[in-house]
């Protein structure tokens with residue numbers, strides 16, 4: 388049977404269990420779809436945005452999207468089409484099924500008026516062809532605690548604040564409000580709904596085994612909760628009866644540098660912990676600068692993470708701010724006809740004014756590169772050197788660099 392006779396369509400309630408099994412198959416997880424898991428997904432999924440392909444009654448391809456808000460430079464949030472659960476079974480690969488599911492979803496997102504689409508790419512080469520660019524990168528460090536130079540006698544914050552261990556019920560209570568305040572300060576952060584918190588705190592059935600972490604909050608001198616860390620330990624001891632535990636940080640979000648510093652100091656001070664794995668952070672995370680010897684933090688992962696596809700160029704560019712005021716005319720190529728055209732952008736620290744224009748362009752680039760520039764993590768000058776951005780006017784790449792680049796890097800703390 389050829390792909391042409393296999394229709395991409397939304398799934399029905401009774402097909403969801405088969406669809407979830409296909410997701411597990413695509414992600415090489417043992418297929419496991421107990422009734423409570425299916426029921427939880429049914430209650431949470433928007434079936435109008437849950438697509439699949441069925442062959443002879445069996446689900447062979449999956450694709451889902453949901454409504455999300457993405458924080459952009461300056462703190463505004465834009466409506467995003469978050470893409471997830473993308474799989475094509477090994478029996479049906481490379482026949483264009485992903486391409487067709489993506490086209491259907493992006494057309495619907497454009498129709499709805501979403502400014503961008505977002506996803507976390509399983510592999511780098513998959514999504515550029517659909518206009519997505521790597522917009523926020525991540526770094527993970529392994530910290531050798533003994534080598535950090537941090538005072539091993541540290542007994543808590545010395546700024547009047549304090550650290551308290553809290554349980555999961557507290558995390559469910561205080562987490563959403565803390566995160567809501569956090570995400571307006573963090574370009575690249577995405578919204579979390581109630582279901583996210585239920586999965587994260589072990590209340591909802593999960594596709595992956597879940598174990599309870601330790602949770603700690605930082606309270607400022609004024610008693611305000613300004614940060615939350617969750618971490619788990621591997622319980623490893625050496626043969627010479629010495630503790631060699633590795634703590635893996637699952638989440639660390641903070642509203643202030645004081646909270647962020649105190650929570651890192653805290654995790655690095657827990658007895659028995661000799662190594663701390665930081666989880667995915669922005670490359671310019673404060674962490675390494677807090678260590679008297681930053682070389683104690685070894686980079687273990689550095690990779691693209693959040694990919695962005697611009698769907699509405701005017702709306703997306705007007706939503707963010709621009710640190711170095713400038714005016715630039717951009718020629719955007721988009722083979723899928725969703726966001727391309729020629730636009731004049733006037734960017735200031737207050738925001739952007741963007742409109743289609745017939746003026747000659749200063750720079751020309753593919754919509755994929757616009758996605759990579761959007762949150763400030765990519766350099767226009769670097770893209771020009773790579774031949775991925777064309778300077779139509781000498782010096783225009785440097786102007787674009789000043790406009791788009793940000794002092795601090797964007798960061799998306801969530802996998803979705």
Ligand SMILES: CC(=O)SCCNC(=O)CCNC(=O)[C@H](O)C(C)(C)COP(=O)(O)OP(=O)(O)OC[C@H]1O[C@@H](n2cnc3c(N)ncnc32)[C@H](O)[C@@H]1OP(=O)(O)O
Pocket residue numbers: 413414470471472473474475476479480481482483484485486487506507508509510512513516
């Ligand atoms: C947001 C997320 O959910 S990320 C998770 C993505 N899923 C996975 O990685 C699970 C395992 N992989 C798969 O299920 C499949 O290989 C998919 C979904 C990545 C691709 O599905 P397919 O239906 O085979 O893709 P499709 O046939 O539409 O490919 C379109 C093009 O992309 C290319 N392509 C697709 N996947 C890959 C890949 N992993 N690496 C390199 N190129 C790829 C194809 O070669 C094809 O190129 P062409 O047009 O030049 O011939």
